[in-house]
Amino acid sequence: MSARWRVLLTDRAWPDSSIEREILGAVGAEVIEAPATDEATLSELAADADAIGTNWAQVTARVIERCTRCRVVSRFGIGLDNIAVDFATQRGIPVTNVPDYCVTEVAEHTLALLLAAARNIAYFHLQTKAGEYNLAAAPPMRRLAGQTLGLIGLGRIGSAVAERAQALGMNVSAHTASGVSRLPGVQSMSLEEVLRQSDFISLHAPLTNSTRGLIKLPQLQLMKPTAWIINTSRGGLIDPQDLWVGLQQNMVAGAALDVFSPEPPDLSQPLYRDPRVIVTPHAAFVSQESLQELRMRAARQIAAVLSGKTPENVVNGIA
Numbered sequence: 001m002s003a004r005w006r007v008l009l010t011d012r013a014w015p016d017s018s019i020e021r022e023i024l025g026a027v028g029a030e031v032i033e034a035p036a037t038d039e040a041t042l043s044e045l046a047a048d049a050d051a052i053g054t055n056w057a058q059v060t061a062r063v064i065e066r067c068t069r070c071r072v073v074s075r076f077g078i079g080l081d082n083i084a085v086d087f088a089t090q091r092g093i094p095v096t097n098v099p100d101y102c103v104t105e106v107a108e109h110t111l112a113l114l115l116a117a118a119r120n121i122a123y124f125h126l127q128t129k130a131g132e133y134n135l136a137a138a139p140p141m142r143r144l145a146g147q148t149l150g151l152i153g154l155g156r157i158g159s160a161v162a163e164r165a166q167a168l169g170m171n172v173s174a175h176t177a178s179g180v181s182r183l184p185g186v187q188s189m190s191l192e193e194v195l196r197q198s199d200f201i202s203l204h205a206p207l208t209n210s211t212r213g214l215i216k217l218p219q220l221q222l223m224k225p226t227a228w229i230i231n232t233s234r235g236g237l238i239d240p241q242d243l244w245v246g247l248q249q250n251m252v253a254g255a256a257l258d259v260f261s262p263e264p265p266d267l268s269q270p271l272y273r274d275p276r277v278i279v280t281p282h283a284a285f286v287s288q289e290s291l292q293e294l295r296m297r298a299a300r301q302i303a304a305v306l307s308g309k310t311p312e313n314v315v316n317g318i319a
Contacts, residue, residue, distance in 0.1 A: 003030035005306050008067070010034050010042055010051040010057035012076070014291055020053065023299040027307050039063060046070070051302050054082065056263070061087035070166035070303040072096060076298040077285070079234060081207040085316055094318040096301040096311045100156055101294045102285040107160035109284035110232045113256035114165070114200055116230045118144050122278045139253065143201075145169030145239065150198030152214070153233065154181060158204035162186050173197065177205075195222040200230060207234035216237065228254045231283040235261035244271040258284045 004125055007029050022033050037057035046052060046067035052059055055076040061084040064070060073088055075097040082223065088095050098303065116122050120138045121160065143288060149165045151158045151174040162172045162183055173194055175188045181188035191214075195201065201223065205211050217236040223229070229252060233240055246252050254276035263282060265272060272279050285294075302313035310319050 001293045002114050004028035005030065005050040006048055007031050007051045007053060007302055007306075008034065008042070008045050010052065010054040010059065013286075014295065019032050019292070019295040023296065023303055024306075028103035028308055029303065029304045051306060052113045053298060053302055056082060059083045064091065064093065066089050072302055072303045072311065076120040076296050079206055080100070081234065081236070087316065092318055094305060094311065094314045095316045096298070096305075096313055097315055098294050098301075099313060101297060102287070102290040103156045103160050105287045105290045106157045106166055107256060108165065109280070110157075110161050110202055110204075110230060111164050113232070113258070113278060113280070114149070114202070114228075115144075117136055117200070117230070117256050118142075118147075118252055121282060123275060126160065126275055140183050147169070147199040148173060148192035148197055148203060149200045150189075151172070151202050151204055152237075153177075153184075153206075154183065154186070155204060157232075157255055158202075158270045159183055161204065161278060179268045191219070192222055196224075198227060199224065200228050202230040203237050204231045205237060208239075212236045215240050215244045216313055217245060217251075217262060222298050223252050225250055226253050228256060232258045235259040235263055235265075240265070240269075240271055241306045244269075244274075247271070247274060247276060254278070258282055295306045 005028060007024055009031050017031055017033060024031055028267060032045060034042055037217040039062055042063045043066040046063050051071050052067060052073045053076060055233060059073055064084055064087055070093050073095045074092060075082055075083060078097055078099050085095050102127060123138055134135055148171045154174040154176045154244055165172050166185060172269050173189050173195045174181050175191045179188055228248045243255060258280045259282055271277060304311040
């Protein structure tokens with residue numbers, strides 16, 4: 001029996017597509033996996049698809065335009081910067097995402113990076129693996145309680161990070177797009193104030209035209225030379241060339257990065273080889289539980305649209 005629908009799965013960060021195939025197969029949909037994520041390949045496959053599911057691949061206006069039967073573009077994730085949402089909206093195509101599936105995981109990963117920086121965990125690890133056992137060689141450490149964590153963005157994940165940091169005795173301030181903090185004990189400040197006053201800066205803002213390159217040399221120059229910057233949100237929020245200059249000029253003490261621009265990054269670049277930079281491979285969102293939840297909820301949203309139902313979370317207002 002031939003499939004009623006064809007769903008293009010552009011890419012995935014998990015070993016197989018069994019969950020997606022089971023959920024979509026139940027509504028008569030066949031999953032077609034792209035062998036590559038370049039625009040030409042995706043455009044060619046989209047021409048024969050009724051829906052698009054995407055993890056990190058770029059679903060451009062050209063790809064959506066070629067998908068003449070497209071009923072939905074579903075993001076297997078939170079951010080939408082890899083999807084031409086405005087173009088999809090113009091064509092009346094709903095775009096969905098799963099905005100809250102990995103809040104706990106990213107908050108925990110952010111805190112892990114903060115602790116690794118504060119306690120010289122990464123530094124000590126590198127030194128001992130290289131055969132050096134020397135406590136005195138490490139940068140000075142301060143008690144975490146009483147230090148200030150500055151958050152840029154205070155959505156679901158930023159709020160979860162704030163609560164965890166407060167439990168460790170840290171002072172927490174935040175810069176938000178609205179200029180308002182609704183969390184007890186978290187003071188709302190301007191971006192400049194947060195950068196100047198914080199011992200750790202953690203980014204939790206979406207990547208948009210207004211936030212791309214949010215942290216460049218002028219912002220790094222405002223930070224304490226003893227401060228660390230942490231990014232588990234989107235790589236494009238920080239200019240990597242400017243960050244490297246800032247580190248060379250000791251504007252900041254270090255950086256802990258889980259996201260990059262481009263991604264994956266060129267790990268041969270000096271920024272990523274510097275011992276003051278902690279690097280993890282876009283791992284903050286991952287746990288067995290979060291991936292299962294993500295895959296099921298994203299696939300169910302595609303299935304809902306194909307079945308004539310309203311999906312769980314439409315981001316562009318098209319039902």
